[in-house]
Amino acid sequence: MEMTKEEFKKELQQRLKEKYAMDINDASSQELYNVLGSVVKAYYSDAWSNTWKDYLEDGQKQAYYFSIEFLPGKMLKSNLLNMGILETVEAGLADLGVSLDELAQVEQDMALGNGGLGRLASCFMDSIASCGLPGNGNGIRYDYGLFKQRFVDGYQVELPDEWLRNGNTWEVRKESKAVDVLFGGNVYLAEDTDGQLRPVYEGARRLRAVPYDTAVLGYQNHLVNTLRLWSVEIPESEEDHYRSIEDRRAFEDLTAVLYPDDSNERGRQTRLWQEYFFVSAGVQSIIRYYLRLNKPLDVLNEYVAIHINDTHPALCIPEMMRILMDEHGMSWEKAFNVTVKVMSYTNHTIMAEALEKWPVALMKENLPRMYQIIEELDRRFVNELTICYPENPELIQRTRIIQNEQVHMAHLAIICSHSTNGVAKLHSDLLKEVVLHDFYQLFPERFNNKTNGIAQRRWLQLANPKLSKVLDQTIGTTWRKTPGDLKLLQNYVEDQTVLDQLAEAKKSNKQRLASYIEETTGITVSPEAIFDVQIKRLHAYKRQLLNLLHILKLYFDLKDDPKKVQESRLFIFGAKAAPSYTYAKSIIKAINEVANLINNDPDINGRIKVVFLENYNVHLAELIIPAADVSEQISLASKEASGTSNMKLMLNGAITLATLDGANVEIRDAVGDDNVVIFGMTEREVYQYYERQDYVAKDYYDQSPVLQRILNAFVDGTIPNIYFEGREIFDSLLKHNDEYFVLRDFDAYVKAQEKIDGLYRDQHHWQQMSLMNIANAGRFSADDTMMRYAEEIWHIEPVEQYSKKKG
Ligand code: RUG
Structure with a gap:
């Protein structure tokens, strides 16, 4: 898959003529994109069919x-990167007066x-x-x-x-x-x-x-x-x-x-x-x-x-x-x-409501042969367990595939496969100890952990060319193929020049995002502010609401004391709510109204800004993540199986502000306590509340004038235009006892945020923390995760190794 710039230009122009009978200057971006796509495809087509044939022959x-x-x-840029011709194509297009970045935007x-x-x-x-x-x-x-x-x-x-x-x-x-x-x-x-x-x-x-x-x-x-x-x-x-x-x-x-x-x-x-x-x-x-x-x-x-x-x-x-x-x-x-x-x-x-079950009647009617086989799988499983555990009929009832006229898909998957894994250490432990404990006792050898990982090429090389360049200049380029080599960056933690270069890259990414925000929302934001980012689906357990309550606290603090020492903050949200999830949609509405209130309040004078970016998707993530200073990972401990935005943000030098949930625990282990900010209940404490059933959210409200003022704002008109949504949120916390312990963790979260503020004030130290995060993100490479799946679950080998063995 090799190609010179001149070859590329010739090929592109030739294909443009063939397909549209046009020269570059006459072609629209869409036409150029289509033709570029076909050039790229032609370049990998041999390798594609050879890979397939080799697998078959071998x-x-x-x-x-x-x-x-x-x-x-x-996919355009990632394909170019993986083919090793990103720069050639970029330069070739530039010669022809076309910007690759602009063409890439055409792709849906x-x-x-x-x-x-x-x-x-x-x-x-x-x-x-x-x-x-x-x-x-x-x-x-x-x-x-x-x-x-x-x-x-x-x-x-x-x-x-x-x-x-x-x-x-x-x-x-x-x-x-x-x-x-x-x-x-x-x-x-x-x-x-x-x-x-x-x-x-x-x-x-x-x-x-x-x-x-x-x-x-x-x-x-x-x-x-x-x-x-x-x-x-x-x-x-x-x-x-x-x-x-x-x-x-x-x-x-x-x-x-x-x-x-x-x-x-x-x-x-x-x-x-x-x-x-x-x-x-x-x-x-x-x-x-x-x-x-x-x-x-x-x-x-x-x-x-x-x-x-x-x-x-x-x-x-x-x-x-x-x-x-x-x-x-x-x-x-x-x-x-x-x-x-x-x-x-x-x-x-581990969320019970997300563990799939299908009504027997529905399955029988629509997939009759599937149901017959599932019924027989269930019957045989019950028979076997009855022989092995005659004294434990409850165990059989709890683990069988068909229960209460429902097919339990997780039970089917565990009983009829050789491996069940969770997606972060804490999550896998919870599966073994709590959620799937019965199955763990039956099939201990089947359970294992495979902590998630991310495609570091997309999330660093493609999304953050500025940082990538600093890395190349500082530690060489091997990290591009072997993300573990990012560790070398640790040697530069005392090197002011490197710290300055990292800060410069971050600033330029913040400027890029600030321009996007201005263009799409009309809101002017300062790249000097702390870019505090929460990007993920909108779900009550992820606690975007906790973030919002804290924003309101800052707002009221500044209203009361305009001279209060506080770093400027830009709170950035990106999240979609499932269309039928009304509560999540109410939170979106509330965030948007709070944003309006704060962004337009002359007393605040831009010291806090709140931006909810529309239509969060992969492309937007590529723009936001490189610009983030703070990574909000604040789900209720035990609820987020792993999370992956936490890994992407860390890789791009954001400081994680987190509960000990999902992969946050491993991020803390990777960077050390000094380079993350952890707060809130542990999963053990959460389970203790479940056992004792003694959480009373209203006590927290009754005892805290700060919380009273914040929560009342949802129902007393302080936050405008949320008559119904405000009441729904207020009631969810007080009348329905705050399912995700937002009020319980509020004080700890405020303190953690104050710590972030103090840390940011010392820019030198902040840059050092940021560097340590980048340097230790290599272990969350999906390459490593996939190698572990390959070796321990699928028993497949890299092709190179396979060929060597054959040779
Ligand atoms: O909520 C989980 C995330 O914690 C996790 O990082 C991700 C990938 O493992 O999967 C998410 N998830 C879980 N998406 N759907 C479900 C439930 O079916």
């Missing part, structure tokens, strides 16, 4: 990462995910390829990605995300690889001509799953894996089955929209269909590919690993059983044995 074991969400963001963010879960899947895809690992993604090609968020009078309004409107340069439709997926109808077992019992389907709906493949380029290693996303179509042979256009539409819409909910999934038929659709299509295509290897199916696990990312793809298990038994005549025992060895599962939450 009989290489491959991992398949099944996820209902992928959130890759824009591929937002086929809600937040952390989907973004993690995409970071993993990048790292799998960059580590030379044979691994592919499998998901859904939604016609509409996560909704576009607009604020109208401070309220969140959701608009459709028509990301495919101008086509998608990166995907390749693979009609010949389509498979059929069956839904509904009746299934019964009947003897076939060979005497075997086989399922007979009556009245089932047959839909076609068509794959769209996207290349996933490894970082400068000539390896190109595949992200396969499935789209629904109606097979020609089935067209007569549709009585009306509306009837047909309902099926065609199966892959139309992403469910805009990241943790509280309501039981919906379409969602269940989506889950089965991409799982069935994916497993079928894996088996079809495997059969080309001419190996027996009972050693499938030596060639294939399937990863179930959260429970949404857990139907992989019965679907694999179905294919092995119904289509290939394997016995139940053998099929189960292989399936367990092939499958592994990651849990991403």
